[in-house]
Amino acid sequence: MTHIALYRAWRPQTFQDMVGQQHIIQTLQNAIRENRVSHAYLFNGPRGTGKTTAAKVLAKAVNCERGPATEPCNECDACRGITAGHIMDVVEIDAASNRGIDEIRDIRDKVRYAPSEVRYKVYIIDEVHMLTAEAFNALLKTLEEPPGHVIFILATTEPHKLPATIISRCQRFDFRQVSLAEQSERLIQICREEGIDADEDAISYIARLSEGGMRDAISLLEQVSAFGNSRITLEAAVDVTGGMAAEQFYELAEAVRDRNVAAVLPLVESLTQAGKSADKCMENLIYYFRDLLVLKLAPQGAATERVVDAERFRSMAEAFTPERLFKMIDTLNRYQSDMKHASQPQTLFEVALMKLCTGDAHSAASSSSASAGEAPSAGAAPATGEMQRLRQQVEVLERKLEQLLQNGGAAAGGGQAGDGAQSRAAGNRQPGAGGRGSFGGTGGAGGVRLAAVKLDPYLGVAGSPASGQVRMKWSEVLQRVKEARITVHAWLVDGEPVSVTDDSVLVAFKNTMHRETTEKPAHREIIERVLQDVIGTPLRLATVMLKDWQAAVDRSGGGGGAEDPLELTADAIDTGEAAPQPKWVEEAVKLFGEDLVVVKED
CATH class of the missing domain: 3.30.300.180 (DnaA, N-terminal domain)
Incomplete structure (x- = not known):
């Protein structure tokens, strides 16, 4: 059986078949039972959680020949026609490829006509957030006051991209991720019905990897079962999905624990040779350290579905302090963000692991240098490199400038009272004015009038x-x-x-x-x-x-x-020559250049 056949075979055909959305199902069924079906719905939530499926089941329920019924019979001509996509009055539109104003105008023109085959015309617009602004404007009036025989169902994974005027005209339902327990239960049922022999830990791994999407879970199940010839083991699931085995996690964590940089690089190379992608390894390693942190902080309520050898996992958690685990997760997360745009992701993965092995020592050295108020030397530069050195230079300069202002600022500005002060405020600095001349002004170094x-x-x-x-x-x-x-x-x-x-x-x-x-x-x-x-x-x-x-x-x-x-x-305020700049201003110009120094008069 192909993947498409397996997914279609297990795609819910009634509300009762759906997994993990009981609160939404109950609300829709009550609305059908009391004949209070809305003219517009907005279904939003993560991918693979049943938004489009629920829309089709709702279309069958309101148009069932034995209804409207809280559950479609799936036996009458209307139900079978909607399932097969033959009923012209139930239209499913992919807004990702039909996102223009012409398509919405076509809908607006056709909603006026009564349905020809069933009770209600139902328009299901999937990925509705992809519509253009003009298309939303064209849809707005029709969505607000559609004819009584029309129901709109909008589905999206990104509701924040919809205009507020569209959202306010719909009944909104938030589909949630399917829990691991519910996913595992459904996957076990599928394996039992399809004659697939699966280990329990492999099913848990597949459910966790799908990130709450039932559709993704069924896809992974089909892929792993094809690899194992209808026999699903944890090792097969890890190999097919590009994940890392528990032993590899342990070896990497052990190298980080012992600060053994020499052991990290061969481990990363072996993962690469085995076909593991660097970004997937990074993601799994973050999960691993997250589980260590949870076990450390909440040992009684810690989730253990990722843990294979509980005793070994617990001993590894004891080797790290919570503070170090927090820092390591932060470091890996930053490198994971950079990895999305990197041309050499494996190199970034290696650097991230080396940073974990040496990060605490570098952080301590950097903190010590910052507290002493000194810029680090070239031979002892911290991990932040040139930027950290420049930042500390700026801090030192700011302190010196503050001291100069307090001790000699008044004396430096004392001779600039009256016309001279007005001249500087107006920016009237003539070419050839004393000292280095003005910086960024109309005269002196710039020579601009x-x-x-x-x-x-x-x-x-x-x-x-x-x-x-x-x-x-x-x-x-x-x-x-x-x-x-x-x-x-x-x-x-x-x-x-x-x-x-x-x-x-x-x-x-x-x-x-x-x-x-x-x-x-x-x-x-x-x-x-x-x-x-x-x-x-x-x-x-x-x-x-x-x-x-x-x-x-x-x-x-x-x-x-x-x-x-x-x-x-430039001379409208004052025609006098600019006074020489104070000593501290000249020092600032020497360090940063005239384009980056601004003098503000109090």
């Missing part, structure tokens, strides 16, 4: 559709700039578009330094290129301080904007 900006043309179009379009797409502009150069994004994110003319966009900034650095030619070129790509037309970048823009808007509202053209330049 802000161009004059006449605000009158922008005030008149601040509320135009073009301005609104740019505001709506600004988040996309920021994302594209970030992809092009993340440092430019760091400056631009401080600004917001306030007005758009035919050839330029005006961006208002809260911070002077961010505005000045954005105006650099190289940065401006990147931003204007992204603006053209996103908006579709060439736009020049113009900048203004947010407070000046708001003042201009207020004056324009009062009538002064039309008579007094407002012009803002």
Whole structure:
């Protein structure tokens, strides 16, 4: 018997045949008995738990010639026709391949006509979350007020992707994973009826591997029985499914327990030679350490269906502390996430196991170094590598900057009162100003001078559709700039578009330094290129301080904007030269570069 034949032979044909969904079955049967069947249902839950099967059984129950009945007879023409798929009034649609608005419009046009063969028209839309937004909108009105002879049943594994307006118009039923006991009982029944000789531990292993899906459990049972020639053993089940035997788990755990890196690599190589995939081995190893942790913390109530040799398993659990088990599971979980995108998953699996063998010692060394406030040397770098070293350098620098600010910040800024302070606040740093010059500003190292900006043309179009379009797409502009150069994004994110003319966009900034650095030619070129790509037309970048823009808007509202053209330049606030920067600012520039240092005036 083929897999398809076996699955069809054991696919439930009545509510009574279904496994693990008694709460849903009872609700549906009561609704049929009391003639209170809803016009729309939403069945959601994990794969293989009976959503589509329940929908077909419900369609047969309401259309049975001996009903409506709480259980279909499966003998009348209606029941047999729905089971075989011959009844035109019961339509099953796969939304994954029929997800457009045309298919939903076709349904909307046909629901008006009365059923021709049975009592109710039933539309079963499987994987409904795959429909497009337009298709959902087309379905919405029909779903809200369908004719009395129509029932919609929507099935999905991802209900969070459905619009709330669709969910609110349906009766929602949450299908749960089938328990191990219920799965094992059904698998044993299938083996008994099909004449398959199966070991109890093999049945438990198959049930656990299906992760609560009865359909997957039957598929695995068929696969393993074909491999073993109608004889199912635990060893055969492990081999066919690519799992790891209990002995291999024990050897790996023993190597981790003894911190024996030399033993880990040959074990991984032997698993690879045996055809075991690295991601499956990682998954099984997480389960193994999880069971050790459960046995450690809750020995009386620990689940033991994975345990083959209980005494040996218990002795292994005693060799680990709960803290170490927690850390090992966290480490394996992180590497498992990385493994999904890795080109060499076996290497990551090996690295993860070596990390388990040496992780505690490295963690202790890293904690000691962090508490001493010192950056580790190149010869004793922790497992986090260059990033950890840079992080600790930043912490040291922050402490030094704080001390310099407290001890010498006032003296450094004392000579910058009055016009000098205003000059720095406005960002008016002329080329050639003392010391290293300004960083990220309009003069000095950057050599950039802000161009004059006449605000009158922008005030008149601040509320135009073009301005609104740019505001709506600004988040996309920021994302594209970030992809092009993340440092430019760091400056631009401080600004917001306030007005758009035919050839330029005006961006208002809260911070002077961010505005000045954005105006650099190289940065401006990147931003204007992204603006053209996103908006579709060439736009020049113009900048203004947010407070000046708001003042201009207020004056324009009062009538002064039309008579007094407002012009803002880099020298509009102050024409003096920028004062030399304090010592601590120069140290920060030396360490991080001028693009990453921002000075904010209190």
